[in-house]
Amino acid sequence: MPPTDENPIPSVWTRPRRQREQLSREQIVSEAVKLLDAEGIEALSMRRLGTRLGAGATSLYRHVANKDELIELVVDEVYGELEVPDADGPQGWRAAVGGSAYSLRSMALRHPWVASVLGQVGLVHLGPNVMRMSDRMLAVFEAAGFPPEETDQAMSTLVAYVIGMATSEAAYLSLIARSGKDERELMESLRPSAEQAVRDHPRLREGHVAQRGKDPQQLREANFDYGLQRVLDGLEARLGRKDG
Missing domain, CATH: 1.10.10.60 (Homeodomain-like)
Known part of the structure; x- marks a missing residue:
């Protein structure tokens, strides 16, 4: 057409x-x-x-x-797979937004091709499932106390963080799948090369040593949650500055 x-x-x-x-x-x-x-x-x-x-x-x-x-x-x-919990008033918005973020991340990891096509074709935002999800998320930010003109910006900030993190994570998981190894096996096989690479970089070496032996999936989830909580911290701080 x-x-x-x-x-x-x-x-x-x-x-x-x-x-x-x-x-x-x-x-x-x-x-x-x-x-x-x-x-x-x-x-x-x-x-x-x-x-x-x-x-x-x-x-x-x-x-x-x-x-x-x-x-x-x-x-x-x-x-259509996304779940957006209801916010139980102003006190429940953070848990609801966090639940929505985790649901979006899970969807993007189940379908790693999604992030590569968002914003590149047509009018994706007019799809009924996308609109339903967006409307429910806007309701959560509204319940939190964000003014109507700011709810869309708050939602866009959250989605941008989740999609950005999930894109990198999905690419990493695709690499693992192509290797024929599970995540632990791949990390262990790369350990000697990684240790050699960070040898002359003390801060990187310290971080590498601190992560040795830890479950890589749990590390990924902790990294995602750290960034998510900081985004929510910023949004929460913003609720106290609606005049600017």
């Missing part, structure tokens, strides 16, 4: 949905998510997806105009 003055950005969310009996949009999206999870964004093509569905690419084009529209749909699909 080419851009027009009324529709300047082509998007699956800005045109009527076709209703077909033999192959549904839901089937297409479900299979696309499986393909992406198994093989990554580079493997996704309309032809490849059509083959997996036992249909020609032409059948898919009746539901989505191009690959970008398909990506809009799969992103919205996985956002």
